Amino acid sequence: MLPTLLALQHQLDQGETTSVALTEAALARIAAPEGEGSRAFTKTYRTQAMAAAQASDTLRAAGLARSPIDGLPVSIKDLFDVAGETTLAGSVVLKQAAPATRSAAIVQRLVEAGAVIVGRTNMTEFAFSGLGLNPHYGTPSNPWDRGTRRIPGGSSSGAGVSVADRMCVAAIGTDTGGSVRIPSAFCGLTGFKPTAHRIPAQGALPLSTSLDSIGPLAASVTCCAILDAILSGQAYSPPVAPALRHLRLAVPTTLVLDGADEHVSTVFHRTLETLKRLGAQIEEIAVPEFEQLAYINRAGGFTCSEAWAWHQKWLADHAEAYDPRVSSRIMRGKSISAADYIELLQSRREWIDAIERRLEPFDALLMPTVPVIAPAISDLQASDDAYYGANGLILRNSTFINFLDGCALSIPCHPAGTAPVGLMIAGVADQDSHILNVGLALEKALSNQ
Secondary structure, eight states, rough: OOHHHHHHHHHHTTTTSSSHHHHHHHHHHHHHHTTHHHEEEEEEEEHHHHHHHHHHHHHHHHHTOSSTTTTTEEEETTOOOTTTOOTTTSSSSGGGOOOOSSSOOOHHHHHTTEEEEEEOOOOSSSGGGSSSSOTTOOOOOOOOSSSOOOOOOOOSHHHHHHHHHHHSSSEEEEEESSSTTTHHHHOEEEEEOGGGGGOTTTBBBSOOOOOOOOEEEEESHHHHHHHHHHHHHHHHHHOOOOOGGOOEEEEEEESSTTTTOOOHHHHHHHHHHHHTTOOOOOEEEOOHHHOOOOOOOOHHHHHHHHHHHHHHHHHHHHGGGGGGHHHHHHHGGGGGGHHHHHHHHHHHHHHHHHHHHHHHOEEEEEEEESSSSSBBBBHHHHOOHHHHHHHHHHHHHHHHHTTTEEEEEEEOOOOOOOOOOEEEEETTTTTTHHHHHHHHHHHHHHTTT
16 A cells, blocks of 8 residues: 555654655665666656755754645656756657746646655656657556556656655646546556646646646545645645435446456446445446547547647657657647637537536546556557557547546556556546545545455
């Protein structure tokens, strides 16, 4: 079991450990030659992290703690600006780009809250995949079944591995189509995708400005709620778990289990039976809008069109430096016209309205975060067909919530010692605190099974 933020804060308050000790341990795990640190991180801030840890211990000795993450090691995805550094976003294309003049808004908020930022985490190049493979910096392996070396999930690949391997206590990633929730599901973590507008995107290199959101990967729902409050600049209000008998939960019968493997299907249905036995009202519903999304995005959708708008100048001069599995999809955006884009905006609005009406009677939507267990890295490296097939399937369920402009948790629901499986708990826009409350109730229920 990974330690929670509140448990670590209690240890710090009681003098059972120090920020310096926690930070030294995290940095040692990153540096361990037998570990995944060299692939999980693209840069480590050893000197700055130790200075921040010492400052936190000094303030705590004086009775001052700035937040529930004060003094705790945190990682940030390699697409957030840090003042004075060039933001690479998992690429080699941007090595000659100008350094950032100021840090991203969420980096500033973490620092002000006393987080000890230990480094930048590896990612799919420019965040354009749910798998986590990176041909430039290597691919960190999933903490489960290390002998096989399975994908960690993406695009926040290093973020998931950094928390699972205790190289930090929490990580901040981005989620355009599942890039916080997928690595959380594959790595046995809790991840939260907030309603996008709640977290400022200033200083985060974009993939799709319409779909990007910024969220945490951590050990528990409460950990995610703490980090969400810091990232959003809101006062922290602890989540409160409602009684399961008061929850009405919808399970889509449309698409979300298509192509599911036996393990995920079995774990998901056992999870639903557990929740029912404990009093939750669970109803299966058809969501025909899910079937419409592939047609709506047939030309490439927001991701290709908006990625092309950002990358076209770089592709013109440096196309050969891109991962071809990334650049080929960005290039799809070149053929999307202004009329196509305007039609896409209108279609999304109508689609969201229809889903919101359908979900109005329910407290949350439940589905597997990912319908399959993590495949082997080598299989996806070897075959474009395997890569693109896996990418589409692994992103499918989580993408529904980004297009909805909604919010969602992924919490672990698998039996100990088996392949990690994530349970997605989703809601419509601005239901963030409610989804965190529901997630806490389900987390408590499943922890006792």
